[in-house]
Amino acid sequence: MSKKSILLLVIVMLCSTLFAGCGGNDKKANAPAADGKKLVIYTSMKESLISGIVEGFKKKNPGIEVDYQSAGAGKLMAKIAAERQSGHILADIIWTSEVPDFYSMKKEGILEQYKSPLLNEIVNPFEDYDGSFTTARLGTLGIAINTDKIKTPPTQWSDLLKPEYKGAFAIADPALSGTSYMSVALLEKQFGWEFFEKLHANQARIGKGSGQVIDDTASGELAASLAVDYITNDKIKKGAHLALYYPPELLVVPSPVAIFKGTTKLDAAKKFVDYLLGPEAQALIAAEGTLSVRPDVKSPEKFKLPEAAEALKRAIKINYNEALASKEATIKKFTEILQVKK
Structure with a gap:
């Protein structure tokens, strides 16, 4: 085995070790699947939020098994970089709040273009939207x-x-x-x-x-x-x-969701994006004290948040x-x- 191959193997092993313990403060955190049979999600959303959304999705789609990794966006991007070097991204979906990362991945051509049929039901902060990623929060x-x-x-x-x-x-x-x-x-x-x-x-x-x-x-x-x-x-x-x-x-910092190009579970990934943009998942998001992208899902009054449309109107604009x-x-x-x- 060449020195380059050995180094690559070490990087992947280190990343695997690093992420084994990530995933928030909840007692149980799912590790990402590597068997190719489950829909795998990498996300920076905290454990209590992503676990509820995944459980809701599985109830609506009993034939689809799901695993997820909850960790900081920077760590997830480092993990993805190592997996790309090894030749295969283990995740099918990524959902974080680091918008520049999504533009970078789009530029590199690793995101699948998907425009959900629910798109006309949500607010969209991206003027250059092309389906490479969609705001979910x-x-x-x-x-x-x-x-x-x-x-x-x-x-x-x-x-x-x-x-x-x-x-x-x-x-x-x-x-x-x-x-x-x-x-x-x-x-x-x-x-x-x-x-x-x-x-x-x-x-x-x-x-x-x-x-x-x-x-x-x-x-x-x-x-x-x-x-x-x-x-x-x-x-x-x-x-x-x-x-x-x-x-x-x-x-206002959008949290985009995207599907990785080349996934063998494209249909399941599309169904997850659709569920995430739907009223059930968005209600869970609003209950956490952050803004839903659906105008018909209101934030609890105690959070004193503006409506989504008003928030985007007041938001500082940036390229x-x-x-x-x-x-x-x-x-x-x-x-x-x-x-x-x-």
């Missing part, structure tokens, strides 16, 4: 505050420059979190780098993952953070002293291809501005 980010520390709710992004947030506001590291990267790109698009310069002057911090900055806000280490909707709402549900507020310029091309430079600039100067 509209993630939103706002300002999460520790209600013991911040008494006056923020109403504008500029409120983060006030004294009560000095040294106590954080944004997850965009080099570690794709959702955070999209948020940084959106805020820079709307307000320019001057906004981040002002955040730095108010001693804003770079946090770790998107979940970690919310945990730090809940614990009181931070007074506030740039926060993902469903993660924050889950913490609130469990009793955390948090509240989530949305300034007028909304950060995703440009966001993909400038990712490295944007992360570098952000880090240079916000990192603590020694």
